[in-house]
Amino acid sequence: MPNRIESAAKPTPASAGIAIGQWRKGTGMAPPYFFLSYAAENDDAWLRRFYEELDNDVANLPGGPLKKGSGFIDSAQTRGTEWNRNLQDALAETRVMVCMYSPVYFQKLYCGIEMEVMLRRRRRYQQEKPNAQPSNIIPIRWWPLENPATQQTTTARTLPKFLVSRDPASVYEQQGLRYMMETAAHQAEYVNLRRGIARDIVIAANRFTLPTEPLASLVGVSSAFVPRPVPLDPRALDRAVFGPKSATCVYVGRPGWHIDPAVLFRPPDEDAVTYICASVAERLQTRAYEFPIDPASTGAFDILEHIAGNNGRVVVVVDSSVIHIDPFQTWLRTYDEKRFPNCATIILGDARELRVGDVLPLSASEPRVVFHAPKTADALDAAVETSLAILHDVIALSSNPGSPIDRATEHRTIPGFSGHAAA
Numbered sequence: 001m002p003n004r005i006e007s008a009a010k011p012t013p014a015s016a017g018i019a020i021g022q023w024r025k026g027t028g029m030a031p032p033y034f035f036l037s038y039a040a041e042n043d044d045a046w047l048r049r050f051y052e053e054l055d056n057d058v059a060n061l062p063g064g065p066l067k068k069g070s071g072f073i074d075s076a077q078t079r080g081t082e083w084n085r086n087l088q089d090a091l092a093e094t095r096v097m098v099c100m101y102s103p104v105y106f107q108k109l110y111c112g113i114e115m116e117v118m119l120r121r122r123r124r125y126q127q128e129k130p131n132a133q134p135s136n137i138i139p140i141r142w143w144p145l146e147n148p149a150t151q152q153t154t155t156a157r158t159l160p161k162f163l164v165s166r167d168p169a170s171v172y173e174q175q176g177l178r179y180m181m182e183t184a185a186h187q188a189e190y191v192n193l194r195r196g197i198a199r200d201i202v203i204a205a206n207r208f209t210l211p212t213e214p215l216a217s218l219v220g221v222s223s224a225f226v227p228r229p230v231p232l233d234p235r236a237l238d239r240a241v242f243g244p245k246s247a248t249c250v251y252v253g254r255p256g257w258h259i260d261p262a263v264l265f266r267p268p269d270e271d272a273v274t275y276i277c278a279s280v281a282e283r284l285q286t287r288a289y290e291f292p293i294d295p296a297s298t299g300a301f302d303i304l305e306h307i308a309g310n311n312g313r314v315v316v317v318v319d320s321s322v323i324h325i326d327p328f329q330t331w332l333r334t335y336d337e338k339r340f341p342n343c344a345t346i347i348l349g350d351a352r353e354l355r356v357g358d359v360l361p362l363s364a365s366e367p368r369v370v371f372h373a374p375k376t377a378d379a380l381d382a383a384v385e386t387s388l389a390i391l392h393d394v395i396a397l398s399s400n401p402g403s404p405i406d407r408a409t410e411h412r413t414i415p416g417f418s419g420h421a422a423a
Contacts, residue, residue, distance in 0.1 A: 031093035032072035033058060033065045034201050037114045038100040039107075042142060046178055047100065048073075050194070054098070057198035064202045091117050092213045095205040096136045098197070102143035102176075103154040112223025115159070119224050121210040123285065134208040137162050138200055143176045152378050156225035157270075157279035227278035232291040234303055241287060242312030244395045247388055248289040249277035250300070252328065253319035253348075263319060264348045271377045273317050273348070280384040286313075295331040301338060308342045313391040315384055320349030341394060344387030346374065 036051055055071045058064050072090040091097075097118045105111050115137070122134050139162055145154050167173060171186055172193060180190040215221075222228065232240065232248060242248075251273055257263045258272070265273045274290045281288035293300040307314055316335070322328040335343075374380040 032090045033070035034096040035094035036073040039105045041104045061202045099139045100142040106156045112225040113221045115224035124211045135204040158282035227282045229278035229288040229290045232289040242310035246287040246312045247281040248314045250316045295327040314343045317346045
């Protein structure tokens with residue numbers, strides 16, 4: 001294992017020459033070039049050293065601010081107290097936000113609020129330029145993000161994938177940037193990576209000018225890490241906004257599923273079916289609805305027809321333990337016979353319980369969007385995201401005349417799904 005640093009590049013307190021967190025609106029100073037967002041538990045000499053060195057790199061790049069102290073890192077605020085105006089104004093006007101990702105980062109309300117403000121600015125920019133993908137939010141893997149016991153990521157599921165992973169097998173991805181700083185053998189890699197981050201900041205600052213966010217107060221701003229699904233009210237369908245930028249999660253399972261220890265993907269929230277579906281919708285910048293069905297009623301089919309008629313996307317999640325039980329069995333047969341073009345189906349549980357021609361025929365005579373038995377929350381997340389991407393294409397190719405639709409998509413073809421259960 002590489003030796004820890006003993007004599008080289010030890011962290012030092014912030015130097016007096018850096019104006020850390022000292023920017024004030026109305027003083028004639030330019031707004032912060034970049035804003036460092038971090039969890040208080042990660043605030044130590046290593047993080048401050050990284051900030052100073054990054055600030056220096058940004059200052060010395062062509063196209064950059066050409067002066068040190070152009071960044072903003074909060075030094076004055078006591079966490080847990082009312083937001084100070086200085087931080088609020090910096091967040092509303094900064095060109096770029098650099099986020100120090102760690103497991104604790106996604107547990108902090110103030111970090112989620114900072115992210116939400118930047119996402120609002122990003123969405124406003126995209127409303128004016130729908131095909132743009134602004135890179136003004138730059139995440140840094142400060143600590144490892146995978147849970148070693150489950151191998152699942154601790155990153156908030158609601159967040160867009162701002163950057164493509166540099167190299168999944170690299171020390172950076174496996175151990176985080178802080179480890180590279182601490183370890184003598186990785187100093188050259190650390191410097192190269194830090195300067196690459198500085199270049200990303202300057203490129204984003206010059207290429208994308210996000211609108212400022214008018215903020216009377218940060219109190220009341222919701223966290224970007226928590227999804228906000230809307231319970232679908234069958235009596236108010238005409239007031240609901242569907243379309244290919246919406247996603248409705250329909251859960252088919254027993255009442256009380258959320259407390260039954262035998263049911264997969266029940267709460268706590270981060271692993272619950274509805275939480276994951278809503279989180280994926282948030283990540284894809286779509287409107288999220290949730291709707292539990294009553295299998296003894298046919299009213300749900302009228303709702304699915306209404307959503308289909310308005311180009312909405314639906315993910316039907318089925319607990320496999322109910323597929324042989326009436327009235328669920330009858331409801332599922334009717335659902336399958338209707339073949340709603342805007343619906344994808346995800347089966348939770350043992351895939352061996354399902355057979356082509358069984359309770360859910362899922363006919364192989366035509367492509368169907370069906371996933372069987374995701375074993376982990378990450379696998380369910382991936383199944384929901386793929387379902388919504390495919391349904392976007394399906395709707396784009398066969399939308400109802402006169403119904404507005406955003407046809408912009410990265411998916412150029414529609415993958416075929418046979419509908420057969422996994423062996």
